[in-house]
Amino acid sequence: xxxxxxxxxxxxxxxxxxxxxxxxxxxxxxxxxxxxxxxxxxxxxxxxxxxxxxxxxxxxxxxxxxxxxxxxxxxxxxxxxxxxxxxxxxxxxxxxxxxxxxxxxxxxxxxxxxxxxxxxxxxxxxxxxxxxxxxxxxxxxxxxxxxxxxxxxxxxxxxxxxxxxxxxxxxxxxxxxxxxxxxxxxxxxxxxxxxxxxxxxxxxxxxxxxxxxxxxxxxxxxxxxxxxxxxxxxxxxxxxxxxxxxxxxxxxxxxxxxxxxxxxxxxxxxxxxxxxxxxxxxxxxxxxxx
Amino acid sequence: xxxxxxxxxxxxxxxxxxxxxxxxxxxxxxxxxxxxxxxxxxxxxxxxxxxxxxxxxxxxxxxxxxxxxxxxxxxxxxxxxxxxxxxxxxxxxxxxxxxxxxxxxxxxxxxxxxxxxxxxxxxxxxxxxxxxxxxxxxxxxxxxxxxxxxxxxxxxxxxxxxxxxxxxxxxxxxxxxxxxxxxxxxxxxxxxxxxxxxxxxxxxxxxxxxxxxxxxxxxxxxxxxxxxxxxxxxxxxxxxxxxxxxxxxxxxxxxxxxxxxxxxxxxxxxxxxxxxxxxxxxxxxxx
Numbered sequence: 001x002x003x004x005x006x007x008x009x010x011x012x013x014x015x016x017x018x019x020x021x022x023x024x025x026x027x028x029x030x031x032x033x034x035x036x037x038x039x040x041x042x043x044x045x046x047x048x049x050x051x052x053x054x055x056x057x058x059x060x061x062x063x064x065x066x067x068x069x070x071x072x073x074x075x076x077x078x079x080x081x082x083x084x085x086x087x088x089x090x091x092x093x094x095x096x097x098x099x100x101x102x103x104x105x106x107x108x109x110x111x112x113x114x115x116x117x118x119x120x121x122x123x124x125x126x127x128x129x130x131x132x133x134x135x136x137x138x139x140x141x142x143x144x145x146x147x148x149x150x151x152x153x154x155x156x157x158x159x160x161x162x163x164x165x166x167x168x169x170x171x172x173x174x175x176x177x178x179x180x181x182x183x184x185x186x187x188x189x190x191x192x193x194x195x196x197x198x199x200x201x202x203x204x205x206x207x208x209x210x211x212x213x214x215x216x217x218x219x220x221x222x223x224x225x226x227x228x229x230x231x232x233x234x235x236x237x238x239x240x241x242x243x244x245x246x247x248x249x250x251x252x253x254x255x256x257x258x259x260x261x262x263x264x265x266x267x268x269x270x271x272x273x274x275x276x277x278x279x280x281x282x283x284x285x286x287x288x289x290x
Numbered sequence: 291x292x293x294x295x296x297x298x299x300x301x302x303x304x305x306x307x308x309x310x311x312x313x314x315x316x317x318x319x320x321x322x323x324x325x326x327x328x329x330x331x332x333x334x335x336x337x338x339x340x341x342x343x344x345x346x347x348x349x350x351x352x353x354x355x356x357x358x359x360x361x362x363x364x365x366x367x368x369x370x371x372x373x374x375x376x377x378x379x380x381x382x383x384x385x386x387x388x389x390x391x392x393x394x395x396x397x398x399x400x401x402x403x404x405x406x407x408x409x410x411x412x413x414x415x416x417x418x419x420x421x422x423x424x425x426x427x428x429x430x431x432x433x434x435x436x437x438x439x440x441x442x443x444x445x446x447x448x449x450x451x452x453x454x455x456x457x458x459x460x461x462x463x464x465x466x467x468x469x470x471x472x473x474x475x476x477x478x479x480x481x482x483x484x485x486x487x488x489x490x491x492x493x494x495x496x497x498x499x500x501x502x503x504x505x506x507x508x509x510x511x512x513x514x515x516x517x518x519x520x521x522x523x524x525x526x527x528x529x530x531x532x533x534x535x536x537x538x539x540x541x542x543x544x545x546x547x548x549x550x551x552x553x554x555x556x557x558x559x560x561x562x563x564x565x566x567x568x569x570x571x572x573x574x575x576x577x
Contacts, residue, residue: 178539249544
């Protein structure tokens with residue numbers, strides 16, 4: 001039984017107006033507990049609409065959404081429960097920071113959950129450390145922080161609620177390579193430590209290739225495929241045709257294969273590509289590059 | 291050929307970040323620490339650097355949004371410190387920013403493109419021509435009567451670019467114009483920038499942290515901690531893999547692969563920055 005399950009999930013925007021549009025169309029999906037899933041898809045493919053269903057921000061036009069086996073629209077209580085089970089970090093979350101201090105901003109979610117002061121304090125300090133926000137910053141105004149720090153504070157605010165499912169919509173948008181790496185590493189670390197289920201929406205195939213175990217590809221309001229990273233990148237040609245880009249390294253490997261070089265095609269990181277080439281050369285030249 | 295932009299040892303710090311000791315102001319943190327750069331007419335220059343490296347601060351000096359605390363910026367032969375020439379400077383050097391939603395002011399696309407021209411007092415007939423030309427140049431003419439909110443991010447950025455080129459500038463400075471766009475939007479904007487450079491000879495200074503974008507420029511300037519640390523053609527710049535990584539930047543994946551393979555005693559051309567070059571080089575050793 002997956003932790004997230006959708007049954008014939010359909011959502012139509014602006015029903016009854018000339019702008020009526022099916023944003024997601026008959027989605028049947030099951031995501032297993034503890035996975036780290038990368039979600040990719042063109043702008044307008046329905047990926048944001050889909051994730052907004054997972055914590056009940058949008059109500060399906062038809063179909064059902066089950067979190068831990070329970071229909072989140074069964075009762076008011078189950079909808080509320082879904083919002084605590086599923087933590088959603090929006091795009092550019094730093095724009096949603098509003099509290100006077102970093103501490104209070106991170107504490108906002110846990111407070112709403114009705115936790116004790118001690119528990120809140122513990123969680124705020126714990127998550128702040130996890131996202132690399134030092135003790136002395138906690139009493140500062142969040143608006144004195146750098147862009148990267150602000151984003152980490154916003155993510156910490158959701159992590160502090162300790163959701164079983166953490167969803168992040170383009171958490172690295174607009175950051176430089178160092179900032180991207182930092183955010184992705186802390187998400188990966190959080191995933192490893194807590195064993196929670198993580199879904200990351202991203203436009204960067206390179207990042208997804210390096211961090212996710214599984215990939216969900218959305219196309220034209222439907223699920224194009226959902227599977228292990230290696231299996232999904234095997235379909236590089238089809239993914240490229242959708243206007244998405246596969247990692248540069250994968251394109252190079254595919255071209256070499258087209259030209260008759262016999263190497264495996266499940267390569268999507270530089271590190272792995274290097275190993276494969278060295279092995280290939282060793283076999284060809286009798287152990288020269290071991 | 292001549293310079294369109296010349297910066298002579300420019301230094302910059304923010305007003306609230308200096309200390310006064312014995313009546314002498316000294317900056318707590320200098321953002322720019324003496325930048326000397328000449329940008330030639332018609333050049334396509336990419337400026338790379340991590341967040342906080344000073345690259346955006348530098349960009350804002352190029353059309354007098356910021357003025358250097360020390361040193362001089364010349365646009366053509368105009369010193370940007372001459373306030374009464376700011377109008378001329380901004381007409382010669384246009385600027386496009388990161389967020390498409392922050393730079394569109396009108397409710398109809400063509401009115402947005404005309405905004406600067408209205409301020410400049412351009413004749414209505416001439417204005418009509420320039421707006422049409424600008425929209426055609428960025429391939430947004432058929433959207434001229436749309437409302438900006440109906441457009442995608444890439445389309446909005448192209449409208450912002452049209453607003454700048456309607457002023458007929460000699461140079462466009464773009465501060466991370468694709469950072470908030472999806473891959474398709476990025477492609478649209480890049481194609482537009484390249485076309486303006488090639489077909490209209492407009493000088494381009496593009497601030498970015500996407501390595502693949504920088505790889506397409508004529509020249510790449512890498513900034514770190516307020517200084518220029520590399521300034522060369524892309525192939526040369528990207529061959530400094532370790533240096534770039536040490537300042538928080540990436541290199542294209544193909545460059546990194548070749549660099550890694552060479553560590554094992556392979557002898558492949560280290561100036562590889564495109565997929566095609568990489569495939570050719572690998573075919574030579576694998577086949």
